[in-house]
Each structure stands twice: as structure tokens, then as C-alpha cells.
Amino acid sequence: MSYANWKAQKKRSAGFLWQDIKRNKTCYGFLAPYAIIFFTFYVIPVCVSIYLSFTYYNVLQPARFLGLNNYINLLLADDIFLTAVKNTFLIAAITGPIGYIMAFLFAWLIHELPRGIRAFAVLIFYAPTISGQVYVMWALIFSGDALGYANAWLTKLGVIDTPVLWLTNPEYMMGVVLLVTLWLSLGAGFLSFVAGLNTIPSDQYEAGYVDGIKNRWQELWYITLPNMKSMLMFGAVMAITQTFNTADVTMSLCGFPSTDYAARTVVTHLIDYGSYRFEMGYASAIATVLFLSMFLCNKFIQKALARLGT
Amino acid sequence: MKKIKAGRQPNRSVGGDVGVAIVLILFGCFFAFPLVFAINNSIKPLNELFVFPPKLFVKNPTSDNFSDLFLLMSKSGVVTFSRYVFNSLFITIVGTAGHIMVASMAAYVLAKYRFPGSRLFFNMVTIALMFSGYVLAIPNYLIMAKLGWVDTYLAIIIPAFAMPMGLFLMKQFMESSIPDVLIEAAKIDGAKEGLIFFKIVMPLVKPATLTLMIFSIQALWNNVATTYIYSEEKKTLPFALKTVAAGGVARTGVSAATTVFVMIVPLVTFIFSQSNIVETMASSGIKE
Structure with missing residues (x-):
């Protein structure tokens, strides 16, 4: 049944709504197992967390209601939070779009390869994400002493004569973080593009040849992209959540806390308050602000993607 | 409808295919690098792990690290x-x-x-x-x-x-x-x-x-x-x-x-x- 129909019916009376629910009881049956688990372990915790953001809560004593105080402190009085927002925004604005475009571009180029070597190519490009912890290797590469690979090679080439403190000097930290985040950006979105390219019906491409599509770029724009809309949407949301949630990379590379908080992100700020200072109310306020900014960003991208291929 | 030949698609240029291959190989090295690095490190003997200047590839591979791990x-x-x-x-x-x-x-x-x-x-x-x-x-x-x-x-x-x-x-x-x-x-x-x-x-x-x-x-x-x-x-x-x-x-x-x-x-x-x-x-x- 179409949405417009349903809307019109809903206006007419609540009795129709009940009939509608009854008619769709198979749908609710299919949804039920997911819905029950989802409400218990995702919806309720999110609601509790949003409530806690208006309180002072240190886990041991009962929560004390504070009104908007957490938010006021966070936005007006917390200087480190400003650094964190600046860094997170930098990471999201640079690695988000570049990583997203790279993910699609490489998935598409790999799809152009003969089938036999595709699986191998996907493996190479997905290698950074396949084991959660390989990025720790970058800490050895950018280690600050002369034994670090980057320092040793640059010294050998004569570019530098003293080792660079890649991960402790605020000047270089964010550069390294950006590089490693970009390296990690072919994740969930990339794999969904790889899978999505396989679901485009081949008769559409055949019809394209007949209709005179001349090269791979025209084919990309007129056939591939419009067919990939829902995967592109998925990839975009994953890119947003991944970049806005950057924390593990900065923590394991630059230390926690990093020198002068130079590599602090919103989520490391949150972990600091939540797991070390036990100010869960404040941490929840950070989470809520972070979530709201992701939500707005998501709405904006949804609008942009709706125009694709038109 | 005309049958499309298996293998080459009709609207692809050879030059483009070569370009695609080159781009993929270059970036592939960048993405595979730490994986290669991790695997090499895991089979390096102790003296190669701390050599200066550090080497990426292992010279005398050993399974010591794995046997140490299981021990x-x-x-x-x-x-x-x-x-x-x-x-x-x-x-x-x-x-x-x-x-x-x-x-x-x-x-x-x-x-x-x-x-x-x-x-x-x-x-x-x-x-x-x-x-x-x-x-x-x-x-x-x-x-x-x-x-x-x-x-x-x-x-x-x-x-x-x-x-x-x-x-x-x-x-x-x-x-x-x-x-x-x-x-x-x-x-x-x-x-x-x-x-x-x-x-x-x-x-x-x-x-x-x-x-x-x-x-x-x-x-x-x-x-x-x-x-x-x-x-x-x-x-x-x-x-x-x-x-x-x-x-x-x-x-x-x-x-x-x-x-x-x-x-x-x-x-x-x-x-x-x-x-x-x-x-x-x-x-x-x-x-x-």
C-alpha cells in the first residue's frame, strides 16, 4: 500500500488505523524479533543516556537533575571541548568526503577488473579494516626515535638530520592522524559498494550499449550511479559515523591524553569524562551534541544524494 | 538483442584499462603496506626486529614468535x-x-x-x-x-x-x-x-x-x-x-x-x- 494512501486513511479515522495494523500483522511478525531486541538494548539505553545528559551522575550516587547546565558548560566554558570539536570537524571534513569518494572509486575500478582477480583486489584494499588492530603498526612507522621507520628512511635520504617526534609534537600529530584515518576509510561503505555493483542487472548495461553509451564514464553516470543510490546512502551514513566517532586511532597513536590535547576528538573527550572522571551526565551531554551534529550532516547528505543522476 | 561477447565489454578503451590497472596497483601498495609489514614483523627473529636502519622485509624468517605465543x-x-x-x-x-x-x-x-x-x-x-x-x-x-x-x-x-x-x-x-x-x-x-x-x-x-x-x-x-x-x-x-x-x-x-x-x-x-x-x-x- 502506498504512503499517500496510508496518510489519507490515517486522517479519516483511528478505526482505519487499527484495521491497517491488523491487515499488516505478518509485517509486524517479521519485525518483532528485531524490534524487541532493538528496543531493549538500543532504544532504552539511548533514552537513559539523553536523560542523564541533564543530570550530574557519577555512577555511584543517584543522578541529580541539573537542567541545561551540562550543555551550557560544555558549549561555553570547556576550552578543551573546542579543540576536540575543531579536530573532529577537521577529520570529518577532510577524510569523510575523500574517503567516501575513494571507497566508491576503488569499488568501481575493481569491478572493471576481470572476475578472477576481483576478490584478491578487494582483499588488498580492504586489508586495513579486516583486522581491527593493524593500524597500531603505524605507531611503529611513525615512532619518534631514530628506530622509527619514517625517521630512519627520511634520515637515510637526507631529508631530516634529527628524528621528528611525529606523534608527540602537536605540529605533526593531526597530519599523521589524517593519513591513518584515510587509510582506514575503505570500510563498510567500500564493501557495500562492491556488493552493490554486483546487483545491478546486466540487461541495463546491454540496453546501454544499444542506446549508444560510449565510454565507462557515461555508463557510470547514467546507469551505475542511479542504480547505486541506496548503497551510496548507506556508505554516506557509515562515513559520517566513522569519521565523527574517530577516537581509537588518535588514542593509540598520539597517546591519551595527547600533548596539549592536540589530537583530542569529541569522542576521546567523552571517554575521558565517562570512563576516567566518572561524570556520566557530562559525557552523555557530549554524546547528545555529537549525535545531533551527525544527524544534521546526514540530513544534508540525504538531500544531496536524492539529486544523483538527474 | 545482440549477444554481448563474454570478456571484453564493447565500450571500453584499452588505454583506459591500462590506466585503471596502474591506479589500482599504486594505491594497492599503500593499502596493503601495513598488512605486509605486520606479517613480516611476525616472522622476524629478535635481532631483525631491532636492527638499524629498520628493514621492511624479513631476511631469515622464523616461527619463533608464534611458538613463543603458544608457549x-x-x-x-x-x-x-x-x-x-x-x-x-x-x-x-x-x-x-x-x-x-x-x-x-x-x-x-x-x-x-x-x-x-x-x-x-x-x-x-x-x-x-x-x-x-x-x-x-x-x-x-x-x-x-x-x-x-x-x-x-x-x-x-x-x-x-x-x-x-x-x-x-x-x-x-x-x-x-x-x-x-x-x-x-x-x-x-x-x-x-x-x-x-x-x-x-x-x-x-x-x-x-x-x-x-x-x-x-x-x-x-x-x-x-x-x-x-x-x-x-x-x-x-x-x-x-x-x-x-x-x-x-x-x-x-x-x-x-x-x-x-x-x-x-x-x-x-x-x-x-x-x-x-x-x-x-x-x-x-x-x-x-
Whole structure:
């Protein structure tokens, strides 16, 4: 049944709504197992967390209601939070779009390869994400002493004569973080593009040849992209959540806390308050602000993607 | 319609193909680099790990780091090594199977039907996806305690069934790659929803299911599970390995071996699923 129909019916009376629910009881049956688990372990915790953001809560004593105080402190009085927002925004604005475009571009180029070597190519490009912890290797590469690979090679080439403190000097930290985040950006979105390219019906491409599509770029724009809309949407949301949630990379590379908080992100700020200072109310306020900014960003991208291929 | 020759597509230039190959090889090196690095480090003898200037490739490969790792693991006390492996395998297999089933069923009705509350529900899932997991840990712990699930595998497995990312992925794929006419045709032929789901919908989204399997196995296999599990005999492999690897500079080789060892399961499932992803023919044979 179409949405417009349903809307019109809903206006007419609540009795129709009940009939509608009854008619769709198979749908609710299919949804039920997911819905029950989802409400218990995702919806309720999110609601509790949003409530806690208006309180002072240190886990041991009962929560004390504070009104908007957490938010006021966070936005007006917390200087480190400003650094964190600046860094997170930098990471999201640079690695988000570049990583997203790279993910699609490489998935598409790999799809152009003969089938036999595709699986191998996907493996190479997905290698950074396949084991959660390989990025720790970058800490050895950018280690600050002369034994670090980057320092040793640059010294050998004569570019530098003293080792660079890649991960402790605020000047270089964010550069390294950006590089490693970009390296990690072919994740969930990339794999969904790889899978999505396989679901485009081949008769559409055949019809394209007949209709005179001349090269791979025209084919990309007129056939591939419009067919990939829902995967592109998925990839975009994953890119947003991944970049806005950057924390593990900065923590394991630059230390926690990093020198002068130079590599602090919103989520490391949150972990600091939540797991070390036990100010869960404040941490929840950070989470809520972070979530709201992701939500707005998501709405904006949804609008942009709706125009694709038109 | 003219039959398209297998192999070369007619509208591709040779120059373009060479360009694609060059771009892929260049970037491939960048993405594969730390993997190569990790594998090489794990088979380097101690003197090569600390040589100056550092070398990327190993000269005299050795399996010492791995044998040290197994020796340390077998000495570590109360619980045998195989127990940790079993725990992690159990969580991963049950969690992944349940997740694919539960999320696909929900995704199917959300993608293909409009019923009161369906849009609202889907919006809630995307919202949950964006909410930082760190602050949810404490409310979640309280819920687990109420249910009496603390220190049981249920606390890890059941929430994994409803990971928002899985539903989102499946819903997007079902929306775009299952033609409505196919479902309607099956209904006219008298097929029940359950039959349609298993016999028509699931085979058509096989690439998505295989992809979801990778995500789920990665998440569950790497689960350190220290929040809800405190009995030693229920702890997971990544946790056990982490304690061994965190032994400082002397364990550099062992910790490289650990990284490689943990990678095996995701790597094998990845290769399996990627080589099984082939084009599905969702709309062939249908004339609208």
C-alpha cells in the first residue's frame, strides 16, 4: 500500500488505523524479533543516556537533575571541548568526503577488473579494516626515535638530520592522524559498494550499449550511479559515523591524553569524562551534541544524494 | 538483442584499462603496506626486529614468535588456550547467524511494505547507529543485570542480533535489488510471506548477506568482552591475547604474531565470502 494512501486513511479515522495494523500483522511478525531486541538494548539505553545528559551522575550516587547546565558548560566554558570539536570537524571534513569518494572509486575500478582477480583486489584494499588492530603498526612507522621507520628512511635520504617526534609534537600529530584515518576509510561503505555493483542487472548495461553509451564514464553516470543510490546512502551514513566517532586511532597513536590535547576528538573527550572522571551526565551531554551534529550532516547528505543522476 | 561477447565489454578503451590497472596497483601498495609489514614483523627473529636502519622485509624468517605465543598462552594458567578459541568461535558463529536472520527479516518488511510505524522505526534505527556506543555501556550494563545476563554469553550475543548497521545494510539492498513485481507474482501464485522471504528475497540479496556476514564476524571476533564477562573460563580469545601481547618491548615479536593470529578468522571468512559474490540477476526475465 502506498504512503499517500496510508496518510489519507490515517486522517479519516483511528478505526482505519487499527484495521491497517491488523491487515499488516505478518509485517509486524517479521519485525518483532528485531524490534524487541532493538528496543531493549538500543532504544532504552539511548533514552537513559539523553536523560542523564541533564543530570550530574557519577555512577555511584543517584543522578541529580541539573537542567541545561551540562550543555551550557560544555558549549561555553570547556576550552578543551573546542579543540576536540575543531579536530573532529577537521577529520570529518577532510577524510569523510575523500574517503567516501575513494571507497566508491576503488569499488568501481575493481569491478572493471576481470572476475578472477576481483576478490584478491578487494582483499588488498580492504586489508586495513579486516583486522581491527593493524593500524597500531603505524605507531611503529611513525615512532619518534631514530628506530622509527619514517625517521630512519627520511634520515637515510637526507631529508631530516634529527628524528621528528611525529606523534608527540602537536605540529605533526593531526597530519599523521589524517593519513591513518584515510587509510582506514575503505570500510563498510567500500564493501557495500562492491556488493552493490554486483546487483545491478546486466540487461541495463546491454540496453546501454544499444542506446549508444560510449565510454565507462557515461555508463557510470547514467546507469551505475542511479542504480547505486541506496548503497551510496548507506556508505554516506557509515562515513559520517566513522569519521565523527574517530577516537581509537588518535588514542593509540598520539597517546591519551595527547600533548596539549592536540589530537583530542569529541569522542576521546567523552571517554575521558565517562570512563576516567566518572561524570556520566557530562559525557552523555557530549554524546547528545555529537549525535545531533551527525544527524544534521546526514540530513544534508540525504538531500544531496536524492539529486544523483538527474 | 545482440549477444554481448563474454570478456571484453564493447565500450571500453584499452588505454583506459591500462590506466585503471596502474591506479589500482599504486594505491594497492599503500593499502596493503601495513598488512605486509605486520606479517613480516611476525616472522622476524629478535635481532631483525631491532636492527638499524629498520628493514621492511624479513631476511631469515622464523616461527619463533608464534611458538613463543603458544608457549605463553599454554602457561598462562587456569584456562586452556583452546577454551578461549572455543568461546570466541561460539560467540561469533551464533551471533552472526542470528544477526543475519533477525536483521534480514526486519529489513524485508521495512523495505517492501508500508505499514503504520514503519518509517518511524527505520528512522530510529539510523539514529541508534549514530549514537556513540561509549555512553550506552552503563545503561546497557544495568539492563543486563536486571535480566540476569551478566557473565553469560547472552549479554554479547543477543544485542548483536539487532546491530543497527546490519538492518540498515539489508534494507538498502532489498529496496534497490528486489523488484516489487516479483513479490506480487509470487503472491498471485499463492506463495506465503515466509516462502517468499526464503525462496525469493534471500537468494536475490546474497551479495549483501555475505557482506553482512563479514561485518558481523569482524565485530564479534574482535570482541574483547570485558564489560559483561568476568569468569576467566568465559573470556574471549582477543582478551587473552591482549594480556599476553601487553608485555612491553620484550614481547614485540609476540605481539606482532598476535596481530597476525587474530587476523586469520576474519581473513578466511572474507576470502570465502568475496569469492562467492557473483552477479545476481534480479530483473532478468521480467518485463514491466
